[in-house]
Amino acid sequence: MGIISMKNKNIGYLVKEGIRGIFLHGFMSFAAICVTVACLIIVGSFSLIMQNLNHMVLELEQQNQVLVYIDESYTEAEAKSVGSEINLIPNVSKAEFVSKEQALSNFVEEQEDPTMFAGLASDTLRHRFVVTLQNSEQMEKTVKDLEAIQGVSKVNAHLEIANGFTTIRNVLQLVSTAIIVVLLVVSLFIIANTVKLSLYDRKDEIAIMKMVGATNGFIRVPFVIQGAIIGVVSAAVAFFIEWGLYDALIVKIAQIDTLQLFTFMPFGDVLGVMVAVYAAAGLFVGIFGSLMSIRKFLDV
């Protein structure tokens, strides 16, 4: 057939062409990187806010403990044995036994004038377990499971507080996800437009490529590389700016007394997640941005 036998050995050539595309419209590529960096910083910020709020809500949830009162007729040893059944419930993270004597002593200590309760007998109270849950969303079901255990006379749980935490977390997740999606779409279009400029500039070249028998895949690769490089460079720049900003912000917050209630996670704790978020976002907007713009140019 007269075709020279050839294989795609030209990865170097394709990468070189991709890089050439970036410098061909240097200013536009620079502008695209700047805007994408801005978008990715906002995406990263919301991701950080989401993780911190999640962390805070989890900490608060841990403090929303369930009190499990044991039947008055149970001796201390019998009451303690109920603990093994409590621990069998999957959502129970920890069950701490508090004897009625200990409960009374704790109660008296908490009063402004402990002498008022000096003569109170410990039999007034019951042995109990202070139970910490793994997931407060399942509190209602766990309470039912606890009530079903033999020897448990009453379970005290703040269901409305648990539901409140769940609602706060869900709303935050929804809002953050919506903002992240919108900003990713904005970045996608910015990169698509930059690649489109290169495509306009090289549309004659593409027509010639098609005419001499280049496959669509071969034509696409340099533009995808161009978009991916813009995306990854933007992601790397945004990541380091975000890191610096976050660390500076934590130091500032630590100096403000009224904000001591909030405990922020150190950046080191979220480093892995943030690297993954930025790498994925950068590659996603870069590759899909290019693919979006190249489609109609291949119809020759």
Next chain:
Amino acid sequence: MIELTDVVKVYPNGTRALDGVSLHIDDGEFVFLVGPSGSGKSTIIKLLTAELRPTSGSVLVNDFELGTIKKSEVPYMRRTIGVVFQDFRLILNKTVYDNVAFAMRVIGASEADIRKRVPYVLDLVGLGLKSRRLPDELSGGEQQRVAIARALVNNPTMIIADEPTGNLDPARSLEIMMLLEQINALGTTLVVVTHERELVNRFTKRVVAINEGKIISDGMDGYYQYEE
């Protein structure tokens, strides 16, 4: 080999560009396709290069049935033909060498193959000493030689030239036509679309004349009979 059988092409606006064209061109032939503007010549070229599909009938090029060819097979069909255009279509910021090498690179040729093949083809078209020049530094005739070298470099079995001398003076036109004749002598099938009667009549080749979407004459006497 080209085999057109009862080919009809109607454009979306209703224009009937080809009306039952049948044509057979054997391997190794040199054929002039002649006719006035709007006669259907360009439509035939676009059908042969798979830029268009026929409305009905069959278009067979180098064993590829272009009426039903899959999109993914089109690049492989195009590698069996070389196309030369009136306006050269060179990449102005690439040297002569790179314009020709480009055609090999985009189909995945290795650099070693490119280094061997490109100088050989440039020598063949008489541009061996101008490989480092940019297209703008060359005359029209030389630019068309670069385009011919690019069409030849992937070793196609057939070259389709669409008005290759349309932008050239008579002397350069004759040189290009003689170069195409030389290439044909080496075994490559040549289909040359033109409306330059005097040039056609200087060569004793097969002439297929087309008008209003129909073949009106097909002769071996090298005479362009159609009167504009």
